[in-house]
Amino acid sequence: MMNKNAAAIAMFAKPFYYLRHGETEANAAGTIAGSLDVELTGLGRRQARIAASALAAAPITAIYASPLRRARETAQPIAEALQLPVTILAEIAERNWGELEGMPRDTQVRGVKPPGAESTEFFMQRVLSGFSRIDAAVPLIVAHSGVFRVLCRTLDIVETDGPVANAMPLRFVPLAEGGWKMEHA
Secondary structure (H helix, E strand, O other): OOOHHHHOOHHHHOOEEEEEOOOEHHHHHOEOOOOOOOOEOHHHHHHHHHHHHHHOOOOOOEEEEOOOHHHHHHHHHHHHHHOOOEEEOHHHOOOOOHHHOOOEHHHOOOOOOOOOOOOHHHHHHHHHHHHOOOOOOOEEEEEOHHHHHHHHHHOOOOOOOOOOOOOOOEEEEEOOOOOEEEEEO
């Protein structure tokens, strides 16, 4: 059953697709990008094209992306394949990690808010506010691993141990008996 956050958002009553951006230099280097506007690597651009091929026959009716370059660059080949525009939602940008941005991933301590960072609660509410603006029959959301974690927590889906894989298309489907199923698209 959906928790109180999901119940308030109409988009969570129907199937939707999710895609984390392709690989970035920060991903390759093992650093925290957060709100930094980093671009895709060559591999990240290839991953975006592969995702576009995988989603070419999907019944996606609208594409929503984070304003950060890595998400926009990942969404573009999919938009071309599906002949759809990309709607930018500022609210689904990755979490601002404050002083940890640009630092190695292992400097992050789970459950501790770094100086200058958004709190978990603020980030979740910001992302959910963005989701509430999605009004499409079958949307694709192109964003970040932090946004993916918000989805999992909101829909009571067990999160992956680490970040969700780069440019791996996922489909979220509501179950008749309540709850959600997440599958590779």
